[in-house]
Amino acid sequence: xAMVIQNxxxxxxxxxKPVTLSCxxxxxxxxxxxxxQKSSQAPKLLFHYYDKDFNNEADTPDNFQSRRPNTSFxxxxxxxxxxxxxxxxxxxxxxxxxGTNEQFFGPGTRLTVL
Amino acid sequence: xxxxxxxxxxxRLQEGESSSLNCSYTVSGLRGLxxxxxxxxxxxxxxxxxxxxxxxKEKERLKATLTKKESFLHITAPKPExxxxxxxxVQPTGANSKLTFGKGITLSVRP
Numbered sequence: 001x002a003m004v005i006q007n008x009x010x011x012x013x014x015x016x017k018p019v020t021l022s023c024x025x026x027x028x029x030x031x032x033x034x035x036x037q038k039s040s041q042a043p044k045l046l047f048h049y050y051d052k053d054f055n056n057e058a059d060t061p062d063n064f065q066s067r068r069p070n071t072s073f074x075x076x077x078x079x080x081x082x083x084x085x086x087x088x089x090x091x092x093x094x095x096x097x098x099g100t101n102e103q104f105f106g107p108g109t110r111l112t113v114l
Numbered sequence: 115x116x117x118x119x120x121x122x123x124x125x126r127l128q129e130g131e132s133s134s135l136n137c138s139y140t141v142s143g144l145r146g147l148x149x150x151x152x153x154x155x156x157x158x159x160x161x162x163x164x165x166x167x168x169x170x171k172e173k174e175r176l177k178a179t180l181t182k183k184e185s186f187l188h189i190t191a192p193k194p195e196x197x198x199x200x201x202x203x204v205q206p207t208g209a210n211s212k213l214t215f216g217k218g219i220t221l222s223v224r225p
Contacts, residue, residue: 004157006157040217040218040220041217042118042201042215042216042217042218043158043201043215045212045213048212088155090157090158091157092157101145101146101205101211101212101213102146102148102160102163103148103160103213104160105150105157105158105159105160106157107156107157108155108156108157110155
């Protein structure tokens with residue numbers, strides 16, 4: 001089945017220790033997104049790639065970076081995690097950015113910062 | 115600024131007790147309105163897209179409707195397995211437009 005896969009499902013890191021979360025997709029979608037979701041809150045868009053074009057949200061901290069080496073994979077790097085970065089990180093994909101934007105989500109990575 | 119407000123924040127139903135979840139939105143122009151289901155500790159699962167006022171879509175016990183200001187997710191004779199958080203999101207018109215999500219409605223269905 002075509003799907004969005006995130007690894008790991010659970011990640012524990014220490015304050016200030018860099019961490020990388022990964023996302024892969026078999027849907028062959030050209031747009032990939034990273035969201036941050038905290039408890040009982042709406043998903044918050046961090047950035048997205050339209051093909052290779054990177055689009056950063058204005059309020060995304062510099063501490064968050066992303067890489068998309070090819071169509072299938074996308075990475076979220078948190079350079080110096082703080083306690084406030086503990087959250088669920090969701091990867092999503094969609095076929096186009098200019099049409100109606102049904103997004104398909106992965107299972108998420110739960111990040112804990114000690 | 116686009117806004118999405120979902121109500122109530124939480125809803126507890128008895129199995130078989132039908133009800134509706136509300137999503138009110140403000141957007142300059144609507145390209146699409148989306149409903150997702152999210153189980154605890156998991157990513158959102160796509161349910162429906164609605165494009166224009168008057169449109170309705172159904173899937174099993176769920177029916178989504180759309181007006182110019184709000185959308186409803188009607189749940190008919192719910193079962194405990196329908197317990198989840200239901201998220202609403204809107205996409206405005208315009209190139210490369212992004213989704214704005216509501217905070218969600220947490221539904222609990224008691225057997």
